[in-house]
Amino acid sequence: MATLKAECKIFIVQSIACYETPSQVVESVRERFGIEITRQQVESHDPTKVSSKGLAQKWVDIFNATRERFCKETSDIPIANKAYRLRVLDRMAADAESMKNYGMTADILEQAAKEVGGVYTSRLNAEHADKISGTAQNQSTG
Structure with missing residues (x-):
């Protein structure tokens, strides 16, 4: 499993918060960062999943802030x-x-x-x- 830099983790957490599927995030990370990750690795950054039990609070906070903004600001789309x-x-x-x-x-x-x-x-x-x-x-x- 690849060790992810903070920039990539932020991208993953924000993508999940915007309701992208793990498969979509895997593809986006491959295109944007040039690295291969697994769907399970993506899910480990999703605070709504059991597999993210040890996820640091800062990632949960980023997820919650992004999800709230995404749900409120459809005008960006x-x-x-x-x-x-x-x-x-x-x-x-x-x-x-x-x-x-x-x-x-x-x-x-x-x-x-x-x-x-x-x-x-x-x-x-x-x-x-x-x-x-x-x-x-x-x-x-x-």
Whole structure:
């Protein structure tokens, strides 16, 4: 098992905190640091796993801080932004139309309409559930 430098350990802990799988982390470490590690070695740096029982507190703290930031800051991820998704869909629709693939163009336009209409957000689903619930209450009292 390779002895890992602090920079590599930080990378591993932060990658795990961002929900990357051990296999993904192994590949990323190989590409970024040029060293071979095992999935078990990765899991030994994951404070949510039993195999990390002896993990130093500083790594646990880095994991927790990274996980918290990752969960709160989706704005750092372009695809989490509606405008970005619509821009990509617009390019895809234009490409599909230029290839005279009208079926795909229609599918992309439908997806864009759903995106704009909020079909993919839980807020809309919650409002819809409230309306249904309110309708059911009105019918039962009326």
